[in-house]
Amino acid sequence: MLIDKIINFENNFAEIQSKVIEKPYGKIFYDKDNPLSYDSNHAFIYEDSDYDFAIKDIVDFYKSIAITPRVYTFTRNESTVGQFLESKGFTKSLDEICFFVQKNKKRIDIPQTLQFQRLNHIDETINELLTSDKEQGEWGYKSLLKSIDNRNFYLFGGYAAEELVCIASLYSKNDISRVNDVFTKKDKRGKGYGSQLINFVTDFNEKTLNTISYLYAHNPNAIKIYNKAGYEEITAIVRGCYWLE
Template sequence: MLVDKIIKFENNYAEIQANVIEKTYGKIFYDKNNPFSYDSNHALINENTDYDSAIKDMVNFYESIAITPRVYTFTKNISAVGQYLETQGFNKSIEEICFFVQKNKIIIDIPKTIDFKRLKQIDETVYELFQSDSDQGEWGYKALIKSIDKEHFYLFGGYVDNNLVCIASIYKQNDISRINDVFTKKDKRGNGYGSQLINFITDFNDKNLKTISYLYANNHDAIKIYKKAGYEEINAIIRGCYWLE
């Protein structure tokens, strides 16, 4: 099922932006250079494992590098791992993730006013793009630095008069891909760049990757664009974030 594929994808997505330690109980993702990125610094603990030894090992590791011990869970129902973490004093944040799947590949009717190219390196222009919005933070920029050289990861930039105004990435695994880092420079928003960006990604995926694509969104304006491009919301996935103070 598609939902199961997305859950598997999400459980392993951090591999493109973090170091990975394979464990018998799951995985540890970490990046000491990007400590404020929770997506880069968390553990995956499998449902059928020795929770006590897994938690002890995971906590010891993160504390040894001065990073808050954290576990992510992606499930269709209540997570057994999450329930056990609660009994061990972990804080929790539970939410139904707003994932959108492109069920129909639709090109939005809008004039093309920007040029796109694949970015093979992260330079000062990308940093300036992220710095235009304080809500994004430096952690997103650092995550891209870690991701750029990974196989099946594609980062694209949109340019107006040779100036970078927007970016988006797509990461492919088998027959499914995740769109991320969809970002328009703050003072350039409202010009239709987001719609053109999604059009470009849709066309690139259709011609080159030929995958089912999905993304996460919680911004009302962005969601309207995604729906125009044929994305439909799925509400079957719950993300749990558990951390130890």
């Protein structure tokens, strides 16, 4: 089922930007060069695992590289892993708004003023774009540096008068793809660039990949754009983040 595919995709998504340690109980993702990226530095644990062993192993590993121990959960209901982590002193954060699937591909009604192209390397223009917003900044740039060489990763840039003003990525695997890294330069927002960008990504996916496209979102303004492009919220998946101070 689609829900199970997305959960599996999310459990393994960090593989494009992190080193991976396979464990009997799940996986550990890490990037010592990008400690601020939670997506690059977390573990996941199978629901039927030995939780005590898994948690001790995860905590010991992340402490050995001076990174906060963190576990992500993606489940249909409240995670038993998450409940156990809480009992062991982990702080919990659950996302109220989470995943959206493009069930009906639509073009947003907006004139196209940008030029788009696939970006095959990461340069200073991308760093300048991301650091225009402190919330994204250094960690987002470093994540892209690790992802760009993956053959199933597609990074796109939108240009206004030869200036890079927005980016978005697609990571595809089999018949499913995740839209990520959707970002508009801070002083260029409110001009419709995000809508044009999503139109381009939708067209690329339909003509080149032909996959089921989904994304993670929590910003209300961004969600309005995604809804216009045919993305509908999935209420069946709960995303949890647990960390130990």
